[in-house]
């Protein structure tokens with residue numbers, strides 16, 4: 076079955092539920108169930124592990140298409156892929172069937188990286204593993220985990236037991252039914268209100284065989300595997316949200332009449348100017364993102380620059396495009412008659428997620444000046 080036929084039913088279910096998911100702030104269970112059935116949870120997993128073997132370009136397209144209909148579903152999907160790729164790179168021996176279960180939809184994954192102590196600097200966990208006779212004790216308070224309580228697999232970061240600095244870290248697989256994995260108090264977010272990002276506590280015993288990669292390899296995996304896929308996916312989510320808002324704005328201004336003037340909103344040059352400017356911005360971001368996906372698929376010396384730059388650029392552009400869409404649609408957007416205000420709110424999550432846009436710009440500038448990023 077091709078990607079398009081797998082995606083179609085997911086888009087239909089996600090679109091039908093998106094408004095309620097946002098209004099009620101509930102996990103999009105029906106969309107995620109359809110994602111599990113579709114085989115798309117295995118999109119980027121190698122075919123010999125039961126996945127579809129697709130690369131970054133297809134992944135970016137799928138995430139954007141999902142975000143056009145439901146930002147929360149798209150973010151949950153992105154976090155699944157971001158959690159899956161490190162496991163695909165170094166499968167932990169304790170779970171020989173894990174990859175095929177991630178591929179066939181049995182297990183939904185997510186990342187549990189951010190901690191209160193180091194805030195958005197997710198690469199520097201403050202929690203520290205403790206080695207005992209029984210195994211390795213994880214004792215980590217995570218501040219935000221997408222799909223908290225709904226995921227089947229959490230990829231949890233923590234400092235290694237002997238770490239001399241927070242970047243000496245490990246990543247462990249913790250299964251969702253582990254009694255030591257508990258969800259903290261929920262909060263009501265501005266956007267992406269269905270992606271169930273909540274604090275979590277991991278107080279549990281793990282073993283070497285549940286680690287992803289060698290001792291102390293966490294930082295390298297976060298930077299080398301998670302960051303490219305996450306940044307690409309995050310930018311793809313915001314691109315999809317921006318496209319949805321702009322498409323809705325074009326439809327609205329093309330149909331909304333000024334009856335006393337026998338004209339439409341689209342007949343106003345100011346409206347067309349804003350639409351045109353937003354359209355050009357969107358087109359440029361789409362190309363930047365497509366180039367980034369190609370760079371990740373075929374790594375080169377400048378791949379990291381694309382991974383840093385495209386996400387910062389697309390995130391900021393999405394804020395601008397969704398803002399322009401709100402403005403040209405006036406009260407129809409403000410009053411929630413159009414999906415634009417949901418896109419506007421959802422798009423604001425992009426630049427908040429780590430590394431935040433401010434940090435991405437700083438990293439990009441450091442790289443331009445030949446400075447170390449960390």
Ligand SMILES: Cc1cc2nc3c(=O)[nH]c(=O)nc-3n(C[C@H](O)[C@H](O)[C@H](O)COP(=O)(O)OP(=O)(O)OC[C@H]3O[C@@H](n4cnc5c(N)ncnc54)[C@H](O)[C@@H]3O)c2cc1C
Pocket residue numbers: 154185186187188189193194195196197219220221222267270272424427428429430431432433434437
């Ligand atoms: C919808 C959503 C889903 C999420 N899902 C997950 C998840 O699944 N797993 C996970 O681990 N985390 C997740 N996060 C957490 C996310 O990645 C960030 O860690 C979190 O949003 C950061 O919030 P904060 O208040 O701690 O930011 P802060 O670090 O307090 O940032 C506050 C401000 O300081 C700025 N700032 C910070 N450091 C610098 C710097 N060095 N230079 C310049 N400016 C700086 C930031 O840009 C920002 O403007 C999620 C967040 C959101 C919003």
